[in-house]
Amino acid sequence: MSEIPDWENLNVINRNKEKGHVSTISYIDQKTALKKSKSIFFKSLKGTWKFHWVPKPSDRPVDFHKSNYDVKEWDEIQVPGTFELQGYGMPYYLATSYPPALRKRRAPNIDKKDNPVGSYKQSVRIPKEWKDREIFIHFAGVKSAFYLWVNSQEVGYSQGSMTPAEFNITNYLKSGNNQIAVEVYKWSDGSYLEDQDFWFLGGIFRDVFLYSKPKVFVRDYFARCDFDENYNDAELKIRVNIKNTLEKSIKGYKLETSLLDHSTKAVESDPILISHVKIPGSSDLVLDLEAFIRKPMKWSAETPYLYHLLLKLINPKGEVEEILHNRLGFCKVEIKDSQIFINGQSVIFKGVNHHDFDPETGCTVPYERMVQDVKIMKQNNINAVRTSHYPADTRFYDLCDEYGLYVLDEANLEAHGFMGDIYLKKKLKDKWSTSAVDRMERMVELNKNHPSIFMWSLGNEACFGPPHYKMKEAALRIDSTRPIHYENDLNLEVSDVFSTMYFTPQKMEKVGKLETVKYRFPNGSISPETYADKPYIQCEYAHAMGNSLGNFQAFMDVFEKYPNCVGGFIWDFVDQGLSKTTDNGKKYWAYGGDFGDKPNSSNFCINGIVRPDRTPNPSLFEVKKVYQNISVEAIDLVTGDVKIHNKYRFLNAKFLKIEWEVTGNGEMLKQGSIPSKSIEPLSSKRITIPYEKPDLSPGVEYHLLLKFSLKKATLWGEKGYVVAWEQFELPYKIAETETIPLDLPAVELEYTEKEIKVVGRDFTITFGKSSGVLESYTFNNIPIVSYPLHPNFWRAPIDNDNLKRVVSYNYPSLGWLIPANSWKNASENRSIKKIRVDKISSDVKLVEVTMKFPKNRELYKTTYTIDGKGEILVEVEFKPSKELMRLGMQMLLNEDLKHFKWFGRGPHETYEDRKTGAQLGIYSASVEDLIHDYVYPQENGNRTDVRWITVTNDEGKGFKITDYKGTLLNFSAWPYTQDELEKAEHIHELPRKDNITFNIDYRQRGVGGDSPALPTVHEEYKLKKDVTYSYSFKIIPLI
The missing domain is CATH 2.60.40.10 (Immunoglobulins)
Structure with a gap:
């Protein structure tokens, strides 16, 4: 019987490897130590190494570690870095299952025909100052197992990818050049514990260095x-x-x-x-x-x-x-009164999950990228981060200490591929304890001195059993000062907190009220007797995949209402799209399947509030507003009386500058600032904003905006950076009375076989008899509308709509949830029931169109009222028989109508359930500025609560659309069609058309986001069936 390889042997996880410990780099003097200058007892091995790659172990160069083995013709590779992103092998993305090499019913075995091996070789001279000292080599991260040789002698073996492996190599060294050889296996039995909803990559991906110590x-x-x-x-x-x-x-x-x-x-x-x-x-x-x-x-x-x-x-x-x-x-x-306290003060964790990720280098993350991530978090009021689902690069913790972020530090343990397999959970019950405990111990030993770490996590989605008891015991032997977290501990046997994933705000409220809660659907539940004495935390919530993060404010409302609900971590921070280039040189962000990896989980790795390059997704603006630590309550806006609530736990609000603005219909009327106010943490103060009542005009909306900005620069924000704001509608309004203009030019009606034309002195408006829609509009011989303005009930599915794609990769049992696409082609399949034309007067004409859509019981009615100035009042009434995606109209614009200006929420994209983070104002944008390129193309670019919008050419000519009688509108514009948007799977596949697609909508369905890629839109944000909707707007020529 052949010997079991170390990388398949559960009893072998290390050989000759040093015990875990904190960083202990020696410095020669205090000045150097305090400056954290480079120590003379530290030598980096980053850079170019000789490299050889094979797809399976039997092909590897067995004797390459020997000093006389010639590697001159080998390739060179950058260390740190991964095999795959330097041209060797295939990245795999799978969310909840294992790649083909890992056969879960044969675990811990590996497919010996599919286990790439990378052979590395490097030469190094030992500094003369290191004479008579102990010399160590430090590998900060290697995926997933490796052997080490120095000068032809085997030193040791290691697995466990995400914590350092150190070896004392003193006795293996010689004077002059020393050869270091490393043999890395992409897969090992440890890989079964690293199924972490992340790219499967291999190689020496974190820093490598030598350091020396005295005897x-x-x-x-x-x-x-x-x-x-x-x-x-x-x-x-x-x-x-x-x-x-x-x-x-x-x-x-x-x-x-x-x-x-x-x-x-x-x-x-x-x-x-x-x-x-x-x-x-x-x-x-x-x-x-x-x-x-x-x-x-x-x-x-x-x-x-x-x-x-x-x-x-x-x-x-x-x-x-x-x-x-x-x-x-x-x-x-401390944990007291079902809350988590930091230095005696309870804290709400406004957190986000964070993978170590860079679009160019994968899990090899440059220091500058870590700094960027931490700054983005601080700038957007994020105060906590979960290292999902493994310990981060050690430099990341240093930054969290320095900048100020609470860290939930998670052990390198996720066996998601085993989660639903009862057979395997029983078969493997305690076999992984040695590996699991080793991973926990090494994480705690390494990171125990970081003040930012407030809790240790035993891992993620790795079933529950004997290993977790032993992991907790091991952690407490090292550090008894921090609580322990584990979400899969359903009966709270080891976890010091009650942790869940993706509870809705309604479910969270049940926890706040200490009620029995359904848990781990479909049949599980947890009673208050089990969890009442524990803080409740969402280790994952608000799934930010694509166009998502709807109703985010509702979560924060629960956290602030119930003391035992102590916060949560958004899933997640960054879209994990890898940079890739097409054959014709176009760069794009790749996801599962783009490298030929099969099976794969498609774009389920694209869940971030920022894109791979860290530019914001629109959801980031919502996070910043909802997570802000200052709120303002209106007391009496006539007199300017407001109450400022300081939600900071440790900071007096006097470090913030307060500025105010009063606007009328979005135009600045008055502005000013007031002296900073001393408001103690978790306290409030009533103040008066010194504005005077503006001169009122009929129909004008007046708003007050309060902004709170940094008085002094910080590590993460410049002086004047706005950290919080509130906006209020002022109680000043004079109703606008509609005046009927007199002596307007006459309007005539003309009929042809196919058209109805409404003709004025300066304009011609054409309706198609067979289409039943406005097909063209010219004013002074200038085309304003050149393409049909037709009803639209569909949107290019967002990830939370597009269950068919998502469930096929991740949740096949949920296929029954896929919604019918009955509205997708409804507009083009409409039938015209009636067109009625009325002559209201010589200068006003009415065209009323009634149409029928397939499978809808009720008729759809549109009324167009056209006056002698060429203004069109459009009124729509409709009662859908099935829930709608959107209710609105769509048309193509000529390419020269490319300038957009609006009074509504902005400047960024908003939706009905994700607009808390956008201020009302007047904004301008080009069509390229209006769209948002989600990594996986989908509905995008919407603006809500729009009072008016102008669409013009370079000369300012075009048209204006205004809401009518308080109907607030939505609009969007794209340089491609809706069909092209729906068909594209990557940004680079979207064409840029000469014509622009323009949407003017009453509303869209919300985007949802309570659960991963499921249609969890709250009731108040749906366009419901059997409800009669009506809206209206005016089209006004700008010539």
Whole structure:
């Protein structure tokens, strides 16, 4: 019987690998350590390596690790980086199942004909300053398993992709050039634990470096704190592990511990602690240190104050052996009263899930991209991030500490492909414990000093069983200061919080009220006896796939209403589209299937509030508004009295500048600012905005806008950056009385076999007898409408509409939910029942068209009233027999009518259930500015609450559409047709037409977003069947 390869053997996860620990890079002096300058005891191995790739293990160059093996003709590859995105092999995207190489009913086996192997080789010289020191090699991340050789000698083996693998290579080195050889297997038994709704990629994808330590060195340390009952004074507790690699005992060493403030001034005494060290040969010493700190500055996401912690190891001669540096935050996490408290204050986590992702390099993320991500989060009022579904790059945690983000740190454990398989869950019950515990321990050991981490997660969607009990026990042995999270713990046996995914606001409210809640459909439920004492958190909610994130405000309303509902994490931050180029040079963002990967989950990886390049999706503006920490309540808008609510937990609102504007029909009338107000956290203050009542005009809407901006620049925002705003309609309005113009030019009617023409002095308007719609409109011989204005009830399906595509990849059992497409071609299949023409007067004519649509019981009626000025009043009445996607009209515009200006919500795209984050105002845009290129093309570019819109050419000629009698309109315009939009699967497949598609709508169905790619639009945002809808608008020539 052949020997089981390590990469299929559940009993082998590491060989000769160092235990997990925090970063312990040595510095030679305090100045260098504080500046985090490059240490002389650190050597990066980033760059070009020699490389050879094969599709299966049997083809690999077995002896390549030997020093005499010639690799001159090998390719070169960048490290860090993945195989696939440098031209070797195929990326796979699957959301909930395994690629073909992973056969779940044969787990932990791997298909030996489909397991790519990458062989890496590099030469390195050891710096002379490292003589007589211990030398380690550090791999920050390798997917998914690898062997290491140094100078032809095997050093060790590792798997577990998302935490570092370190090896002590001191005894394998020689003077001069040293050869490092690494053999990486894309798949291993560990891959079954890494089915994480992400791209399956392979290679050395995170940093690789060497570092050296003295023979006696600090191996690990854990700094934490405790506060007195008033959270004023703190006890700093540090557990330090010092290792003696010498065979003889050592004594006379001492460890000095210093604490410096942000400006590097010593806190208390310097050092605050001196510990004498005596260690037997080849042994470790653990020191438990404590220091009393008077009134330290406390760390929170709002006030991310960091101290400098220095550990200085000194030998008996008084020489500094090494200095270690860490940024320390005083932060205590507690669960009390079914809430999560940070330094004694309850917190609402306004979070987002975050994958390590870059469109060019996949899971190899440049530092600049991490900084960009953190800044975007802070700028948009996001205060928390979940590292879904594995530990992030260590530099990301440093940024969260520095900028201020709460982190739910998640272990590298997801076995989604096993989730629904009862047979496998029983068969594999405890076989994965060793791997699971190792992953948990290494995450906690690595990241335990980060104040930003408020909770550890045991993983995601990895069933539930013995491994999770053991993982929690392992975590608590290392760190008992933070709670434990696991969403799949349905009976809350190990999780310290009640965590769910994709509960609707209505379900969340049941939790807030401590009611029994249906959980894990179709038959499960959880009672308040089980969860009442635990905080409730949504580890995933508000699924942001494509045009989504509807009714987002409803979630925040629940979080703010019920104290036990402590927040959640949007799914997710970034569209995970990989950069790809067509044969003719067009770049686009690729998703599952675009690399020939079969099976795949299509575009289910495109779920972000930002696009792959981090430009905003429209949902980001909604997030910023809903998550903002200042709200304003109108008390008496006649006198300008309002109440400002400061929702910050730790910040006084005086750091914000307050500005106000009064507008009339979107035009600026008055503006000003008021002195900043001292409003304590979670407090309110009533103030008066010093505006005067404007001179009122009939029919004008008056609005007050309040803006709150940064008085000083921060790490993430410039001075003047607006963090919150509120807008109110002022109670000043004079009704506009409709005046009937006198002495208008006469209007005549002309009939042909196919047309009805309404002819005025300056215009001709044509209706088709067979089409029943307005087909053309010229004014002063200039075409205003050149193409039919026809009814439209359909939209190019958004991801939350397009169940047919989504369920075929992910949820085949939900096929019954796919809605009928009965409205898609309804307009072109209409039948004209009646056209009535009335002569109201010599200067006003009426055309009334009644039409019938397939499978609809009621008739559709449109009335056009045309006066001598050429103005058209359009009135529509309709009672649908089935729910509608939209109710409106569509036509093509001549290419020169490309300038759009409107009074409504903007400037960005909005929909009925996603418009909280858009202000009412007057905005201008080209057609290219109006559209939004979702990675997977779909309905886009809508604007809501529109009072009027002008469509003009370069000379300002065209037409204006105004709402009539308070009918607020929607509009959109695209440089392609609706049919082309629906057929396209990538942005580059959308043609750019000379003509422009123009939509003028009463309303559209909302976009939804409560659940992943399901039609979860709330009732109030639907266009319901058997309801009579009516709307009206005017078309006015601008010539």
